[in-house]
Amino acid sequence: MTAVPVLIGVRRPVEERAGQAAVSGPLVDTHGRTHRDLRISLTDRCSLRCTYCMPEQGNEWLARTSILTLDEIERVARVAAAAGITTFRLTGGEPLLRPDIVEVVQRLARITGPGGEPVELAMTTNGIRLRHFLPGLVDAGLRRLNISLDTLRHERFRELTRRDRLDDVLDGIAAAAASGLRPLKLNAVAMRDVNDDELVELVEFAVAHGAQLRFIEQMPLDAGHTWNRARMVTREEILEALSARWTLTPLPGRGGAPAERWTLDGGPDSVGVIASVTAPFCGDCDRLRLTADGQLRNCLFSTTEYDLLPILRAGGDAVETGIDRMLRSCVRGKLPGHAINDPSFLQPARGMNAIGG
Numbered sequence: 569m570t571a572v573p574v575l576i577g578v579r580r581p582v583e584e585r586a587g588q589a590a591v592s593g594p595l596v597d598t599h600g601r602t603h604r605d606l607r608i609s610l611t612d613r614c615s616l617r618c619t620y621c622m623p624e625q626g627n628e629w630l631a632r633t634s635i636l637t638l639d640e641i642e643r644v645a646r647v648a649a650a651a652g653i654t655t656f657r658l659t660g661g662e663p664l665l666r667p668d669i670v671e672v673v674q675r676l677a678r679i680t681g682p683g684g685e686p687v688e689l690a691m692t693t694n695g696i697r698l699r700h701f702l703p704g705l706v707d708a709g710l711r712r713l714n715i716s717l718d719t720l721r722h723e724r725f726r727e728l729t730r731r732d733r734l735d736d737v738l739d740g741i742a743a744a745a746a747s748g749l750r751p752l753k754l755n756a757v758a759m760r761d762v763n764d765d766e767l768v769e770l771v772e773f774a775v776a777h778g779a780q781l782r783f784i785e786q787m788p789l790d791a792g793h794t795w796n797r798a799r800m801v802t803r804e805e806i807l808e809a810l811s812a813r814w815t816l817t818p819l820p821g822r823g824g825a826p827a828e829r830w831t832l833d834g835g836p837d838s839v840g841v842i843a844s845v846t847a848p849f850c851g852d853c854d855r856l857r858l859t860a861d862g863q864l865r866n867c868l869f870s871t872t873e874y875d876l877l878p879i880l881r882a883g884g885d886a887v888e889t890g891i892d893r894m895l896r897s898c899v900r901g902k903l904p905g906h907a908i909n910d911p912s913f914l915q916p917a918r919g920m921n922a923i924g925g
């Protein structure tokens with residue numbers, strides 16, 4: 569019989585411990601979807617108060633003690649990569665508000681999959697403080713950026729985000745445009761009587777900055793629960809507005825991506841639409857989410873969460889196995905699609921800032 573060495577009191581590195589979890593293969597759900605994308609929310613705090621996401625005041629913040637530490641995030645990420653996750657997208661709240669953001673990127677960018685392939689590291693940000701952080705983030709291994717921009721008008725921006733920070737956002741976009749990060753994407757939530765007269769301008773701005781504009785249909789995820797289907801701007805309306813300016817030609821090869829894409833006047837420039845409400849893409853969804861307080865979620869709209877916090881905080885060598893099991897339970901529990909269009913739909917208790925968009 570071969571003797572099994574028992575290590576007492578020796579804490580093995582996270583890299584080594586994550587290997588133990590890669591025994592059960594990829595994260596395939598009961599509907600045959602393989603999960604490859606993990607959205608990691610780093611904080612629920614934000615420098616803006618977008619009306620479709622957060623209330624102006626009175627937000628119930630996550631307890632600071634429950635926010636995952638850098639070591640905890642890395643531990644989850646390593647197990648996820650061992651189970652076949654290939655992309656991490658950092659989000660929030662505003663990820664750049666996290667004081668250790670450069671170190672988070674550095675640590676996650678070093679992670680590799682079961683075959684030794686590096687993960688892809690992306691971030692969604694409101695752009696404020698981006699100029700300051702960008703060189704460090706790129707050096708640390710950030711590969712892709714999505715920046716949110718709903719309007720180019722100062723007064724409108726102030727009303728929509730309840731903060732007068734448009735110049736800071738534009739400064740961040742200029743820095744991103746000057747960097748080598750491509751594709752660079754700008755996200756805009758289309759809103760009736762708010763920015764629906766600006767759709768063409770937003771696309772022109774993106775093209776001028778070497779970026780791709782992606783319009784998002786507004787979803788029922790605002791912390792104030794004020795979403796109104798009758799008022800949301802639909803995919804069809806967005807396409808109609810853009811068609812008055814460009815000939816739109818659908819681009820094939822969407823895969824699991826949330827955005828449908830069209831070339832503008834034959835390309836190479838393009839525009840995308842994320843139509844979660846009127847043309848859901850759940851059948852190809854490959855995403856999981858980790859909230860800043862350690863809850864795994866299998867859908868933006870889910871009302872069920874899988875709590876990693878007690879597993880992480882229990883410590884010891886069983887943590888990796890526990891994370892792996894929880895990832896698999898979360899994937900197994902995934903429904904075929906969200907039910908926004910069902911009369912019985914219940915909006916999740918968390919606002920988008922606390923889920924991670």
Ligand code: SAM
Pocket residue numbers: 614620621659660661662663692693694714715716755756757784785786787788789790920921924925
């Ligand atoms: N603070 C960062 C930002 O704004 O880019 C990252 C987090 S934010 C929650 C991620 C994305 O979700 C943003 O592009 C934002 O516009 C989008 N979003 C937030 N609430 C939304 C809603 N109710 N419907 C559609 N998109 C929403």
Ligand code: SF4
Pocket residue numbers: 614615616617618621622660661662694716920921
């Ligand atoms: Fe903050 Fe992003 Fe939500 Fe706007 S959408 S309030 S920038 S988290």
